[in-house]
Each structure stands twice: as structure tokens, then as C-alpha cells.
Amino acid sequence: MNADADALRTVKDADRKHVFHSWSAQELIDPLAVAGAEGSYFWDYEGNRYLDFSSALVYTNIGYQHPKVAAAIAEQAGRLCTVAPGFAVDVRSEAARLIAERTPGDLDRIFFTNAGAEAVENAVRMARLHTGRPKVMSAYRSYHGATSTAINLTGDARRFGNDSATAGVVHFWGPFPYRSPFYSGSEAEECERALRHLEDTVVFEGPQSIAAIILETVGGAPGVLVPPAGYLAGVREICDRHGIVFILDEVMVGFGRTGTWFAAEHWGVTPDLLCFAKGVTSGYVPLGGVAISSAIAETFARRTYPGGLTYSGHVLACAAAVATINVMEEEGVVEQSARTGTELLGPGLRALAERHPSVGEVRGLGTFWALELVRDAATREPLVPYNASGAANAPMAAFGAALKKGGLWPLLAGNRIHVAPPCTIAAEDVAKGLAILDEALAVTDAHMS
Template structure:
């Protein structure tokens, strides 16, 4: 069967199936990227090889964010486009984009070829030298960042980008404190995990890192008793300014925000909020850092999510979609004012693999693919024409869906136990039996060939930005069926 060809539907006698879905459409072979080579046939099942991969993993791989004895990782045999498959031959439509990084899907031939070509030319070189792939990647990124963010400091990923952005802000201002939102995730390294607001911070929170958390706007679960977006924005800005006043404006180096929070729930900020934060930062001489590690490079239907709000930060962090995750790469885009601080003063930071040639070659090719194939525009269209309307229709059909929110290829369903009270389907940071409803929902998705992104009481819809309409509808049909399982847990 062609990799991007038709996926067989569920057995009509499946007891979990609620009935015909409006999203169920026959899926022809998909010529989704006409400039690509034709997809290769999926290899036959090889359960023996899969068992060997799994055994080696369980014997030697220490997995992140996991109790090692309680996990059962899927052994993946291959991937292409919007799909991956296991050694048993089962194929999954990936509604996670890996960890929201395969913005152009898996194994795009142009990017694979660029990595191979760079490996044949110059596999690696130290960061102190000028290298063609590094220079070109920096130029292409700077062309697309908003405002005067024209200097690029390369890192290996998003957490290191936040580490260095905070260091730059502290050195630029001479101040120690950083403010960030409770509903946020900024990475797992020492500073980044303290800047993070979600529970992954708790085991590693030093309490002395100079980070102060505050409430950012989120109307559906407002901490400000707001009833409109305008009220939520105004009250959230007042709360932020009060926090700064009580912390001491002269002690605050930076405010760090995800332009649109990702793992924490894809809460699109209300109109005027980010512009208000920009004004507060200007008034108090605070560096404004926008984290676009997840929301950047087409994910929201713009090159960067900041474009939706007409704001320019002083520092912008990126990673993930910059090269679709094919080789680890991240970075900080730096404004002219902050770059000037280090014009004659050495910047005290660096990484052995900063701007690695293979990673930068992948970024150059990825940006080229996105420009040539209209990937950013496709993300905007698929969000406006298919995913957004489709998810809102699912919300009308399923009482477990409390809210639909998102942009482009960046969406979340907030699942609830009681639509009237908005009680989450599972408690905050639930584990074990308390998390059973979300575990059942996820299992129903996987049984039907959809790999979901599930976090707390939410499922995020974050497929590749160039997913086709047919593929998106295929995923919506599976969500329709799996949400019937979530409906069964309503109070």
C-alpha cells in the first residue's frame, strides 16, 4: 500500500464507534507535495526486528520525563510525510508532529538530500569560524524574524535558547530577575526549567533562580473573573504590572512569554495583551523575550506567531520547526540594541555544536521547502478551512469538549467532565487511576491509527503544517470516534 495512500477504516462493528462521522471521506493516494519524490512503499512487517529494537531500548535507553519501569515505548520502523509505522506494519497518522517539530513532515527528500550533501562537503566545524551553511541559515532566519532581530545565536535546541536569552537579558540590563507565566513550558535545562511554569518544574525548582511567575490571560479558565477578552487582557496586564511593582522594576531583567503557549494549552492571547506587555517592558527598561520554539516557522500560519499580534520582542527563541527537527538546532534572534551590548564586550556563552553545519544545512533546505511549497500558507488554510471548523463541529457533537482554540496547525481541545462548571476531565497533573479518562481517550485514538498529543485534560491537534485536507479529515474522523469514549466519563 502506498505510504500516503488510503488508510482502511474501522470495522463497522467496533463497539466504540458512535456512528457515521461527517469527516469520514475516502482517501485517494495523496500527491501532497508535487515537488517531492514519490513516497516509497511501506516495508513489510518484521516483528522479530521490532522485538530486538524494543529489547535494546528497555535494556539501555533512559527515557525523559518517565518512570522507567512503567513505560512501553512503541518501536518505530519508519516514517514519511504525516505518517509513521511500527514493526508490526501498523501505520499512524501523526497528530503530534513528533514533539511539534516536523512542520514539513517526515523524510522530506529535499532536506534529506541537503543533509547528505553537507555531510559530503563538511560534516562539522567549530563555531568560531564562518561556514557557508551557518551563514546562510542565519541570513534566512533573520529575513523572516520580525523587526530588527537580525543577529542569530545558534544553540542545539529550545531549552539552550532560553538559557542564553535569559543570560543576555541579565547581562544587558544588569538585573537579576525574570518573570514568566505559570501556564508555560520553556525547557528542561537549569534556567529554562525554573522559567517554566508547569509541574515539570517542581522537582528541579531551586527557589533561588530569580524567577517570578505570574498569571497570563486565559479567558476560559480566567484567574481574573473576566467575562470578555477585553476584560481578560486589561486585568492580566494590571496583574503583571502589579507583580513588577512589588518585585521592584529595577530588579527585573526580562519578561519571558510563549507567544502562544504550546504544551500548556495553546491559549491564543487576547487582542492587545502582547502589545501591552511590550509597552510595560519599554516603560521599565525590561527585555521582552518571546519563546517561539513551538509556535515559530509556520506553525500558526505565519512565519512567527508574533506577526499575528504586530509585536516585536527584544529577543526571540526558536528551534523545532526551523529544520523540522531533522538535526538538532535552536537559537536566539537578537535585536540591534541587545547585540550592541556585546559589540566590544565578549558574550560569556557558547556551545561546541553551535550552528552545526548539518543542522544549518537542514535549516536552509527546510526554509526553502517552506517558501517554495507554500507551507506557511497551507498551515493557515488548513486551520481556517478544515481543522478549526472541524474541531468546532466536534465540540457541538461531544459534551466532553469544553473549548476549541488555536490557529493554523496549532490547536487544542479542552476536555471537561462537566460542560457547565468546566471541571477538567482529569485533575491538574493527574497520574495513575485519576488520569484514566485521558488514557482511555488516547488508547481509542491509537487503536484507530491516530497518534494523539495528550497533556493533562487536553488533546492538541498539531499535525505537520503541510498536512493535506484529506489527511486532516482522516484525523478528525478518528477524534470524532475517540471523543465518544471521553463523553462516557462525564459527570
């Protein structure tokens, strides 16, 4: 047995015996053993190389193994590996400064967490304490994390096995022109009706009881749902009128993913609290946080904020954040993401839709896109049912297998493929990925009614 085969067996055996995987029935999975990664690619122990169109879980915004970020983590480890969160330390202060300089409006104070779900948990806590109100409103088509409050806020099917119905959450329908819950005939009509529905929900829940409305700026896990023009501004106005805190969850879309530092910039809207994670370090070391407005920060100027984390603002994570942000600035990564979307991914994916009848809709921004796959283009019947599994999900499983066989690692969700390569992906790799997609879509076309 060669060294790679021996290493593969060792890794797989230990994984099977000791690792408990998330969102999985443990005996029904067979995780790929990854041997290494660089740029937009990773590879296994058998020599198979994959173009990563998922950016891991939509976080390797600068690609894998950027040497400057890896060196910054190593340098920080050699100087100071850790220090308690209550101290002022140079790298933490610098990370906070760099983030605050890029957030919209007056979101100038940064509370660090370890990940996105903790950012959501703390943003909701801040909103409730700031307003003295219990309820939080979130959209049905949403994902906000898997911790207690965050999973109750989540609107998609991952909530079902965790929903305690005790988190004071009220769900509502957000805009989705392709599958409008409001029977709209245009994006403008969808925006108007969605805002009216939200206003009605606020009124019937009692505005005086609502602490916050939380939205993903662009809905990530639910299908790269780009809000129609005017919708976020309308939500901002509803919040202002009723004294409700407006929270934007930018965990997936922050730090260049949509072609701006934060997706809110596309619509000129500033929330009261902004949650971030993932791209802030390109996932090299876990880090998340909440960017806080001056009004909410003032609430806790002389009142203790009752929350904290042992590893809040961990220095290795902050070193990764500083290096990642500097790399993005120096190398024009945000601008590259915007160009890739406008010049390559957008036109390329729309061309695929013209050739493949199973592609019902293409939507996205920057390096964040989705193809909505259907059985019938006229009725828009999804390729697989909502929350499908087993035999019901066979068409998507076959599609995913075809993509992997072609050398592309996909991000599949429901009846969609999300196209989210690193923001730094080269033009030739975009073309390669689109060619693999083109060939694999023959599988989904075969399932058309």
C-alpha cells in the same frame, strides 16, 4: 520468526536495557518501536500505521522524510561534516540570513544553539547582562525547557521535581479567558486585568531588579493558549516603560506552525529577543537559537558574551535549516498551515465540539489547536485533575488508547488533546484524523458528570 518480528525484538530489547527515557519511570513504560515514517505518517514493525497529529513533539512542520531536506543533509555531510563554531562558514551564514529575514523587526543577529531550552538559557543570560538586573518573570501556564534556568522559568507541573528556587524567577498569571484567574467576563476584560496584574507584580518585585519578561507567544504545552488582542502589545509597553527586556519563546510556534513564519506577526509585536528551534529544521537535525535585537547585540559589540556551545551552528543542522526554509518558501507551507487552520481544522474541531459535550473549548491557529476536555460543560470541571496520574488520569488514558487503536497518534497533555499535525498535512488526512477523533470522543463523553 519473520524479519520484522526479529527486528522488533532486537530494538525493544536494546531499548529496555540501555536507553534512559525522559519524563518517565523507566520500568513503567513500553515505548512503541518505530520502523519508518513519511509525510504525515509513521509506522511500527507490526504493520500498524499512525496518522501523526502531534508532529512528533510539534516539530515535523514539513512532515517526515522530505526528500529535498534529506538530500541537503547528505550533500553537506559529503562536503563538510563539522567545523568549530568560531569559524565563518557558508551554510551557517546562509541559515542565519534566512532566519533573520523572517524574524520581526530588527532581530537580525542569530546566536545558534542545539535546542530550544538552550535558546531560552542564553536569551535570559543576554537579558541579565544587558540590563545588569537579576530577576526574570514568566507565566504559571508555560513551558520553556528542561535545562536549569529554563525549567525554573517553566510554570507547569514539570517544574516541581526540578525547582531549585535559586534562578531569580517570579511567576505571574497570564490571560486564559476560558479559565480566567481574574474572573473576567470577556476577552477584553481578561486582557485588561491580566495586564494590570502583571504591572502590579512588576511594581511589587521592583522594576529596577527585573531583567526580562519571557512569554510563549502562543502557550504550547499549557494548552495552545492564544493571547487576547492587545495583551502582547501591553506587555511590550510595560517592558519599554520599565527598561525590561521582552523575550518571546517561539520554540514551538515558529516556522509556520500558527500560519505565519513567527506567531508574533499575528499581533504586530516585536520582542527584544526571540527563541526558536523545532520547526527551523523540522526536527531533522537538532538546531535552536536566539534572534537578537540591534540594541542587545550592541551590548556585546566590544564586550565579550560569556556563553557558547561546542556545536553552535553545526553545519549539518544549518544545512537542514537552509533546506527546510527553502522548501517552506517554495511549497507555500506557511500559507498552507494558515489555510488548514481556517478552512479545515478550525471548522472541523468546532463541529466536533457541537457533537461532544465533553469538549469544553476549541482554540488555536494554523496547525496548532487544542480541545479542552471537561466533565461538566457548565462548571468547566476538567476531565482529569491538574497533574493527574495513575487512576486519576484513567479517562485520558482510555481516550488516548482509543485514538491509537483508530490509527491516530495523539498529543495529550492534562485534560487536553493538542491537535498539531504537520503544516503540510493533506486535506484528506485532516478529514481522516477528525473522523478518528469524532469516534474516540465517545470515550470522554462517557465520563461526563
